[in-house]
Amino acid sequence: MAKNIRELEVDDVLFQEGEAADCAYIIESGKLEISTRSEGEKVVICSLGEGDIVGEMGIIDKEPRTATAVALAQTRLTRVTQSQLTDRISGADTIVKLLIKILLDRYRSGLGKVKGDPGDRSPDVVAEYIHQGIDKIRLEGELRDALDTKKQLRVFYQPIIDLQSRKIAGFEALTRWIHPKRGFISPGLFISLAEETDLIVPVGLYVFEQACKDIVKFQKTASARKYPAPLFISINISGRQVADPSFLPRAAEIAQDCGLDKALIKLEITESFAVNLGAASEWINKAHELGFKVSLDDFGTGFSSLETLYRLDLDNAKIDQAFMLELQGNPRNRQLTRDIVAMVKGLGLEVVVEGVEDQSQLEFISALDCHYAQGYLIGKSIPANEVREMLNHPPDLGQPYG
Numbered sequence: 001m002a003k004n005i006r007e008l009e010v011d012d013v014l015f016q017e018g019e020a021a022d023c024a025y026i027i028e029s030g031k032l033e034i035s036t037r038s039e040g041e042k043v044v045i046c047s048l049g050e051g052d053i054v055g056e057m058g059i060i061d062k063e064p065r066t067a068t069a070v071a072l073a074q075t076r077l078t079r080v081t082q083s084q085l086t087d088r089i090s091g092a093d094t095i096v097k098l099l100i101k102i103l104l105d106r107y108r109s110g111l112g113k114v115k116g117d118p119g120d121r122s123p124d125v126v127a128e129y130i131h132q133g134i135d136k137i138r139l140e141g142e143l144r145d146a147l148d149t150k151k152q153l154r155v156f157y158q159p160i161i162d163l164q165s166r167k168i169a170g171f172e173a174l175t176r177w178i179h180p181k182r183g184f185i186s187p188g189l190f191i192s193l194a195e196e197t198d199l200i201v202p203v204g205l206y207v208f209e210q211a212c213k214d215i216v217k218f219q220k221t222a223s224a225r226k227y228p229a230p231l232f233i234s235i236n237i238s239g240r241q242v243a244d245p246s247f248l249p250r251a252a253e254i255a256q257d258c259g260l261d262k263a264l265i266k267l268e269i270t271e272s273f274a275v276n277l278g279a280a281s282e283w284i285n286k287a288h289e290l291g292f293k294v295s296l297d298d299f300g301t302g303f304s305s306l307e308t309l310y311r312l313d314l315d316n317a318k319i320d321q322a323f324m325l326e327l328q329g330n331p332r333n334r335q336l337t338r339d340i341v342a343m344v345k346g347l348g349l350e351v352v353v354e355g356v357e358d359q360s361q362l363e364f365i366s367a368l369d370c371h372y373a374q375g376y377l378i379g380k381s382i383p384a385n386e387v388r389e390m391l392n393h394p395p396d397l398g399q400p401y402g
């Protein structure tokens with residue numbers, strides 16, 4: 001008999017109340033009676049049959065068996081190991097964890113009542129799960145409201161310079177959530193929250209539209225100040241937006257309505273989206289057909305970097321800010337940055353270096369002939385109403401290289 005199969009005759013005991021739990025079972029055929037004892041008397045809780053799962057509670061919350069399972073007929077079971085269940089639960093969303101905990105708790109306290117023991121089974125861990133899960137549900141609702149009223153979601157702009165002229169060439173749109181009670185919520189938190197649900201689709205479209213409208217205004221200021229080329233706008237696009245077939249056509253309509261040249265819109269995607277290279281390639285082709293540019297964000301941090309770069313028809317790559325952070329002092333890191341930049345350029349892509357925080361980093365990447373730079377040295381992200389001032393009085397970054 002296969003190791004994961006167990007067969008019971010009538011009256012065989014599968015497990016006893018109080019025993020340590022090490023696995024659960026799926027009932028393939030037959031019938032089990034689940035019972036407990038109250039004041040010395042047997043109390044039958046239920047009977048389970050084909051397709052039911054039994055013994056799962058003890059292995060999920062690592063408590064001893066709370067009931068006894070006895071075969072009422074010849075029964076065939078498939079064993080489910082602890083890790084088969086717990087690995088999935090530990091990787092699950094906080095809200096799923098919360099629901100599982102609530103159900104288990106409810107079941108256990110119901111069982112307690114049957115046994116005349118209403119004992120509170122809400123240890124700190126459960127309370128913490130509940131707190132985190134409920135907070136997340138609440139935050140998700142608030143994000144929906146923020147999107148409806150629009151006022152709390154604000155798009156900020158971080159300047160990107162052309163390294164040849166050292167002038168501002170474009171901006172990256174970075175979204176901020178200014179919550180009326182919680183204050184500033186980082187995009188790291190709320191974008192991933194929005195990504196877990198379909199909320200990222202309307203949030204993403206809102207940001208896209210706002211960024212298109214704003215860049216048109218910035219372009220007018222820049223052209224009045226005789227900036228050499230029209231400003232571009234880089235917009236972050238999350239995996240869920242990429243998967244949504246209506247996104248690109250809708251984005252094209254928005255750009256059209258704003259009178260914005262789509263070649264000045266850089267859609268920033270990350271390598272995680274390119275896991276399926278075939279689908280990624282198709283999406284990029286579609287974006288190109290519509291006239292957009294496509295940029296690979298956070299390059300150099302993933303695992304499939306080389307293949308992604310090589311196989312996809314990208315317009316530019318943004319070298320992750322970790323490279324600038326580790327530049328100081330370590331000659332090997334400097335060499336690594338040189339090699340990465342050379343490789344990206346060798347494939348015909350434009351190079352944007354992120355996280356440039358000081359002048360020595362700027363000089364280093366200028367010497368490598370990178371195309372663009374972004375980082376706190378040039379400017380932090382600012383609200384739209386401060387951009388005009390920045391364009392009128394751009395940061396002094398010294399003389400261009402060469």
Ligand code: C2E
Nearest residue numbers: 174175187188191207236237238355356357374375376377
């Ligand atoms: P990202 O696209 O890699 O954006 C760059 C992040 O690095 C920004 O953080 C920016 O403020 C920060 N940064 C820029 N220059 C420097 C520097 O010199 N030093 C350091 N230490 N950091 C710098 P932020 O605004 O907190 O955004 C975090 C991430 O949230 C973004 O990373 C992006 O992945 C995501 N995000 C932001 N807005 C949106 C959005 O509208 N849609 C989507 N899908 N994602 C967004």
Ligand code: CA
Nearest residue numbers: 172236268297
């Ligand atoms: Ca980005």
Ligand code: CA
Nearest residue numbers: 297298318354
């Ligand atoms: Ca980035």
